[in-house]
Amino acid sequence: MAEQDCIFSKIVKGEIPAQKVYEDEAVLAFLDINPISDGHTLVIPKQKYEKLDECPAEVLGQLASKLGKIAQAVAAATGCDGYNVLCNNGRAAGQLIDYVHFHIIPRNEGDGVFHRWPHFQYPTGKIEEIAAKIRENIK
Amino acid sequence: MAEQDCIFSKIVKGEIPAQKVYEDEAVLAFLDINPISDGHTLVIPKQKYEKLDECPAEVLGQLASKLGKIAQAVAAATGCDGYNVLCNNGRAAGQLIDYVHFHIIPRNEGDGVFHRWPHFQYPTGKIEEIAAKIRENIK
Numbered sequence: 001m002a003e004q005d006c007i008f009s010k011i012v013k014g015e016i017p018a019q020k021v022y023e024d025e026a027v028l029a030f031l032d033i034n035p036i037s038d039g040h041t042l043v044i045p046k047q048k049y050e051k052l053d054e055c056p057a058e059v060l061g062q063l064a065s066k067l068g069k070i071a072q073a074v075a076a077a078t079g080c081d082g083y084n085v086l087c088n089n090g091r092a093a094g095q096l097i098d099y100v101h102f103h104i105i106p107r108n109e110g111d112g113v114f115h116r117w118p119h120f121q122y123p124t125g126k127i128e129e130i131a132a133k134i135r136e137n138i139k
Numbered sequence: 140m141a142e143q144d145c146i147f148s149k150i151v152k153g154e155i156p157a158q159k160v161y162e163d164e165a166v167l168a169f170l171d172i173n174p175i176s177d178g179h180t181l182v183i184p185k186q187k188y189e190k191l192d193e194c195p196a197e198v199l200g201q202l203a204s205k206l207g208k209i210a211q212a213v214a215a216a217t218g219c220d221g222y223n224v225l226c227n228n229g230r231a232a233g234q235l236i237d238y239v240h241f242h243i244i245p246r247n248e249g250d251g252v253f254h255r256w257p258h259f260q261y262p263t264g265k266i267e268e269i270a271a272k273i274r275e276n277i278k
Contacts, residue, residue, distance in 0.1 A: 019266050019267060019269075019270035020270070020274075021270050021273040021274050021277070022273075022274070022277055030270075031266050031269060031270050031273075032258075033260070033261070033266065034258040034259070034260065035258060035259065035261065036258050038261075038265075038269055039269050039273065040258075041273070052206060052207050052210055052224060053207045053208075053210045053211035053214065054207070055207050056207075057204035057205070057207065057208070058204065060203045060204050060206055060207055061200035061201065061203050061204035062200065063203065064199045064200050064202065064203030064204075064206075065196035065197065065199050065200035065203075066196070067191060067199055067203075068191050068192045068193070068194050068195075068196065068199055069192075069196070069277060069278065070273075070277070071191055071192045071228070072192035072276070072278065073273050073274075073276035073277045073278070074273055074276075075192065076276040077269065077272035077273040077275070077276045078269070078272075078273075080231070081229055081230070081231035081232075082227070082228050082229020082230060082231035082232030082233075082234065083228050083229065083232055084225060084226070084227055084228070084232045084233070085191060085225070085226040085228070086223060086224070086225050086226075087223070087224040087225075088221070088223050089210070089221050089222050089223070089224070090220055090221020090222065090246065091220070091221060091248075092219070092220035092221035092246045092247055092248045092249075092250070093220075093221030093222055093223045093244075093246040094221075094223070094246075095221065105232075107229065107231045107232040107233075108231055109230075109231045110231075111231070119171075119173040119174060119175050119179075120173070120174065121172070121173065122172070122174065122177075126177075127158050127170050127172065128158060130158075130170060130177055130178050130216065130217070131158035131159070131160050131169075131170050133216035133217075134160040134161075134170075134178065134180070134209075134212050134213055134216040134217075135159075135160050135161070135212075136216070137211070137212035137213075137215040137216045138160070138161055138208060138209070138212040139208065139211065139212070
């Protein structure tokens with residue numbers, strides 16, 4: 001999506017309104033208008049990158065250093081029992097807007113929003129094999 | 140849970156084994172032994188904090204500045220179509236180990252792992268009200 005058409009770029013530039021909850025020189029947080037729960041917040045870097053692995057280390061570091069502060073405020077304001085911080089990358093992972101964003105999703109006991117994903121056990125030897133492959137790919 | 144009983148503290152200290160994929164002075168990444176998908180990785184700060192909002196800004200910043208690098212390697216190694224980065228805080232949000240950790244979960248088209256969570260629309264006036272409450276709670 002071209003930057004001029006991107007809804008988050010427009011929010012950063014003030015071209016479309018958003019319920020902002022935090023803003024500094026590098027980071028913007030605002031409420032999701034299609035929330036999963038009350039207080040569902042999105043946190044983005046003001047500079048656009050499509051995916052997390054495309055973000056420079058300093059941009060991610062700057063953003064994440066504010067995540068705790070924002071999550072604390074979301075939790076205090078909503079009185080939730082817990083919260084998920086989620087960043088989806090790629091359509092296969094549920095990313096809908098090609099602008100890296102972290103969801104803060106307030107959660108309450110028994111809300112049924114998040115069902116435990118099915119997990120499994122690796123067959124013998126598989127975990128070592130995958131770990132080695134990941135290590136080889138660290139740049 | 141006391142720190143001496145915490146499985147992640149033991150992994151950091153090398154008291155129990157783990158398939159490590161990245162390590163530096165502040166951050167450790169290793170494979171989840173009960174994965175949701177092949178290459179499911181956990182990223183933790185070496186210093187223990189229970190929840191994201193308890194992490195000092197610099198600890199979170201340091202950790203997140205490595206998330207892109209690690210996610211890129213996980214994606215390259217597994218050949219996945221996308222990935223979720225997820226940090227659960229509190230039992231209500233699915234946190235099982237009281238040591239802050241980010242999941243990197245490789246995803247593939249149609250894997251059925253992640254179902255879209257049900258979202259809704261705020262009734263009139265509600266979004267402004269919640270945003271104001273969150274802003275008041277930013278410290």
